[in-house]
Amino acid sequence: MSITVEEIFETVNMTLQQHFDIRTVTLGINLKDCMDRDLDHFCGRIHHRISEKGIQLNTIADRIEHKYGIPITNRRVAVTPASILLEPLPRTQAAAVRLAKTLDSAAAKADIDFIGGFGALVHKGATSSDENLILSLPAALSQTKRVCAFFNLASTLTGMNMTVIEQFGHILKDLARRSKTGIGCAKVAVFANVPEDNPFMAGAHHGVGEPDYSLNIGISGPGVVKTVIEQNPDCDLTELSEVIKRTVFKITRAGELIGREVAEMMGVPFGIVDISLAATPAAGDSVAEIIEAMGVSRMGRPGSTAALALLIDAVKKGGSMASGNVGGLSGTFIPVSEDAGMIRAVKEGALNLEKLEALTSVCSVGMDMFAVPGSTPAEVISAIIADELAIGVANNKTTSVRIIPVPGKRAGQIVHFGGLLGSAPIMPVTKIASPKFIARKGRMPAPIQALRN
Amino acid sequence: MAKPKEKKASQICILTVTGKDKVGIIARIAVAMSKANINIVDVSQKIMNDYFVMSLACDIADATLDMPDIHKQLQKIAKDMELNITFQHENIFKMMHRV
Numbered sequence: 001m002s003i004t005v006e007e008i009f010e011t012v013n014m015t016l017q018q019h020f021d022i023r024t025v026t027l028g029i030n031l032k033d034c035m036d037r038d039l040d041h042f043c044g045r046i047h048h049r050i051s052e053k054g055i056q057l058n059t060i061a062d063r064i065e066h067k068y069g070i071p072i073t074n075r076r077v078a079v080t081p082a083s084i085l086l087e088p089l090p091r092t093q094a095a096a097v098r099l100a101k102t103l104d105s106a107a108a109k110a111d112i113d114f115i116g117g118f119g120a121l122v123h124k125g126a127t128s129s130d131e132n133l134i135l136s137l138p139a140a141l142s143q144t145k146r147v148c149a150f151f152n153l154a155s156t157l158t159g160m161n162m163t164v165i166e167q168f169g170h171i172l173k174d175l176a177r178r179s180k181t182g183i184g185c186a187k188v189a190v191f192a193n194v195p196e197d198n199p200f201m202a203g204a205h206h207g208v209g210e211p212d213y214s215l216n217i218g219i220s221g222p223g224v225v226k227t228v229i230e231q232n233p234d235c236d237l238t239e240l241s242e243v244i245k246r247t248v249f250k251i252t253r254a255g256e257l258i259g260r261e262v263a264e265m266m267g268v269p270f271g272i273v274d275i276s277l278a279a280t281p282a283a284g285d286s287v288a289e290i291i292e293a294m295g296v297s298r299m300g301r302p303g304s305t306a307a308l309a310l311l312i313d314a315v316k317k318g319g320s321m322a323s324g325n326v327g328g329l330s331g332t333f334i335p336v337s338e339d340a341g342m343i344r345a346v347k348e349g350a351l352n353l354e355k356l357e358a359l360t361s362v363c364s365v366g367m368d369m370f371a372v373p374g375s376t377p378a379e380v381i382s383a384i385i386a387d388e389l390a391i392g393v394a395n396n397k398t399t400s401v402r403i404i405p406v407p408g409k410r411a412g413q414i415v416h417f418g419g420l421l422g423s424a425p426i427m428p429v430t431k432i433a434s435p436k437f438i439a440r441k442g443r444m445p446a447p448i449q450a451l452r453n
Numbered sequence: 454m455a456k457p458k459e460k461k462a463s464q465i466c467i468l469t470v471t472g473k474d475k476v477g478i479i480a481r482i483a484v485a486m487s488k489a490n491i492n493i494v495d496v497s498q499k500i501m502n503d504y505f506v507m508s509l510a511c512d513i514a515d516a517t518l519d520m521p522d523i524h525k526q527l528q529k530i531a532k533d534m535e536l537n538i539t540f541q542h543e544n545i546f547k548m549m550h551r552v
Contacts, residue, residue, distance in 0.1 A: 003467070003543065005497050007550040008508045012469050012539050066520040069541035250549040257548040 011250075014224050015070055019285040020251060023220035023278050024074040025262050026116075026199035027057050028206035028271065029213060031080045037088045039095055043102040046085075050077055050103065053213070053266075054110025060265045064258055072258070073220075074420075077112050078204035079103065081150075083120035083133045091128050096136035097143060104144035112146065114187075116204030119150035121194070124158040124443065134164065137171055141187050142178035148202035154192035154389040156396045160444040165190075165386050169378030169438070176374065176405045181415050185404040186337075186369060190385055192392030192399050197272050198328040203400060213268035216328060217259035220278040221251045223285045225311075229293040240294065241314040248275065248318030256323040272327030275319030276365065277311075279339035281422035287311075287334055288341025299341055300351025300359075308332065309362040329398060331364025337417060337424035338369055346425045353384075353427050361391050366400035371415050371424040374407035376431075381405060383433035394447050461514040465494065465543040468527070472536030474505040481534065485526050486511060489518040505536075510543065 014020035029050060036042040054077050061072045079085075082099055089095045100118055107115040118140065120130040137149060153168070154160035168190060176182035189203040196207020199216035206214065228247045232240060255273045263270035279287045288299035290311060296303045312332045320326050336342045336356070345351035353370070360366050367388050372381075385401045392399030404424070406415045411428035470478060479498070486493055491511050498507040516523065524540060531538040 003546040003550055005506075005508050008467055008469060008546060009506075011541075011546055011549055016537065016539065063520070066524055067542045068545045069539050070545065253548040254545055257544060 014221065014251070018221070018223035018227050019280070019282060020221045020224050021071040021073045022217060022255060022258055024076050024199050024218040025057065025061050025072055025259065026076040026078050026204055026216045026218070027053060027213060027266070027268070028078045028197065028210055028216060029053055029080075030206060030210065031085055035085055035088055039089055039098060042085070042089070043098060046079075047102050047106045050079070050106035050115070051109040053077070054107060054112045056266060058111055060262055063265070064262055068254075068258060070254060070258065074114070075112060076199070076201060076204065077107060077110070077115045078199070078206045079115065079117035080206050081120055081208070082118045083127070083130045084208070086133060087127070087129045091132040093132070093136040093139055096133050097140045100140035100144045100147045103147050107146040114146050114148050114201040116148040116150065116201050117206060118147045119205060121152045122161055122164050123152045123155040124161060126161070126164060134167065134171060137188070138175040138178055138184070141175055141184040147187065148204065149188045150191060150194060150203040150205050151188070152191045152194040153385070154393050156193055156393050157446055157450045159446040160192070160386065160389055160393055162386065162438070162444055163441040165389070166382050166438050166441050168385060169380070169382035172381055172403065173378050173405055177407055180407065181417060182371070182374065182404045182406040183417055183421070186402065186417055186421050189400045189402045190389070192389035193397060195328050195398055199274050200276065200278065200329060200333075202402060210271075211269055213266075214271035215259060215263035215266060215268050216271040216274065217255050217262070218274040218276060218278060218328065219251055219255035222277050222279050222287050222290055224251055225277060226284065226286075226290045226293050229290060237310060241310055244311065244314035245318035248315045249322045252319040252322035252326075256325070270325065272325045273319070273323045274328030275315060275323075275326055275330045276328070276333055277315060278333045279335065279342070280420060281338055281340055283340055286339045286341035287332055288339055288345055292341065298348060298350035299345040300355045304355070305358055305362055308359055312363050329365050331398070333365050333368060334359060334363060335369035335402070336427075337371065337422040338420065339422075343423070343425060346427060353429055357388060357391070360388065360399055361395065364397055364399070366392070366398070368400065368402045369404070369421065369424065370402075371404045371406050371409070371426045372429045373410050373426055374405050376405045376429055379435045379438045380430060380433040382438045384429075386438070394449065396449055463512045464514045465510055466513050467541055467543050467546060468509040468511060469539045470505065470507040470509075470536055472505055472534065474500050474503055475534065478505055478534060478536065479507070481530050482509070485530060489516050489523060489526070491516045491523070
């Protein structure tokens with residue numbers, strides 16, 4: 001046979017022992033043609049389209065999973081940003097909540113665990129529909145289970161919308177207060193330079209530059225990368241980069257094959273492969289453990305940022321050779337609550353909020369899934385968001401924040417979200433940050449990097 | 454062989470078996486394949502420290518079972534004989550290991 005026994009077992013062991021899986025196949029669905037001034041008509045149409053396509057996605061993903069023996073862990077749907085869909089409708093909270101509930105019930109009917117796109121692009125300014133959506137967010141997300149929200153609050157080309165960033169401190173606190181664990185906030189990501197074709201939740205949406213449908217795929221293999229690093233304990237960093245590159249090449253090729261085949265069977269265009277390494281709470285499926293396998297004593301200690309920079313660079317080089325359609329976020333996810341190694345690092349005091357921010361300057365995806373005390377003032381939350389988004393704006397890359405102010409919890413306590421969302425130690429955070437700076441609001445102008453023409 | 458014109462394009466899948474060696478592993482798998490009209494095209498097998506390791510290539514183009522049912526049959530054998538069995542279309546290996 002053309003494939004050697006060693007190669008066969010390398011692939012088999014990736015799935016059997018090293019948690020290699022297709023993390024998500026995400027179908028982007030354009031809903032602009034469903035827009036209507038009649039709320040009932042509009043909701044009826046989108047419910048029908050999402051549930052029909054969602055069921056098809058699940059059926060085909062099951063078939064491909066059997067064919068290739070690689071688990072497709074999540075099947076998700078991303079739709080046109082909700083604020084655009086709501087434009088023809090009355091500016092009422094009831095309309096926005098009704099849309100969220102319709103998305104929720106369509107996803108439930110199709111057995112889709114998360115549906116993304118309940119958000120807006122407000123990096124330069126907000127329309128009255130955008131404003132209505134933002135104000136409706138706490139009600140909409142606390143009354144639904146599967147709906148995820150994204151908001152682009154800043155971009156390199158336009159600067160930062162500090163007015164909305166200031167508002168988000170209050171919105172997130174209000175949303176958190178509506179559940180015991182603040183879980184609503186796990187379903188909201190705010191961005192700088194949000195990609196239009198990201199397959200991962202909570203930030204996925206079907207961008208305005210996308211076709212009617214688009215099938216995007218997110219691969220995952222922290223365990224696979226960790227294993228090859230452990231198999232090379234003594235090589236120098238140049239060689240280590242090569243080893244990671246080769247491995248990521250292989251897993252990206254698997255993602256490309258599966259993505260293309262799912263798209264073909266659905267009769268929709270194949271969009272992108274997102275080559276992000278995405279952790280899960282399962283042991284051995286952790287990005288922090290990759291960094292530690294490289295020789296850093298604990299994630300967050302000095303050396304972590306350099307190691308992460310080497311990792312993500314090798315991932316990008318290997319991934320971009322393997323697929324002509326790399327896109328989405330394509331960074332390395334370091335969500336605190338979803339990564340056993342990150343949780344351990346926080347518990348042991350090796351990783352704090354400031355170092356987490358520093359790490360995101362090289363890994364693209366931002367400060368993700370971290371919990372802070374419920375008593376954290378709104379201005380502190382806004383200031384954390386502003387700092388993180390400024391890193392993205394100034395460096396011409398995507399950054400995001402998913403912060404959970406957990407009601408009634410103090411620093412050092414643990415909050416359990418359950419499932420893929422994991423559990424998180426509450427991280428200590430200052431009680432006062434920049435109240436006057438945040439209260440100024442307005443738009444921070446685009447940085448000089450924006451002038452590239 | 455009898456009707457080459459109607460022969461479907463081959464659909465090669467790779468089966469792997471690992472586990473403690475015992476009597477009848479190959480026999481049970483071969484019987485299951487034969488019952489499903491799956492043609493075995495290549496086998497490679499060895500014993501490493503009492504450990505049975507096999508990879509087998511087969512053609513499922515004319516199989517009477519679909520992939521989920523083939524998986525079910527194989528998982529039953531895996532459970533009965535305490536083995537790890539995987540069954541995957543060969544394209545995944547070609548994509549990952551050949552440019």
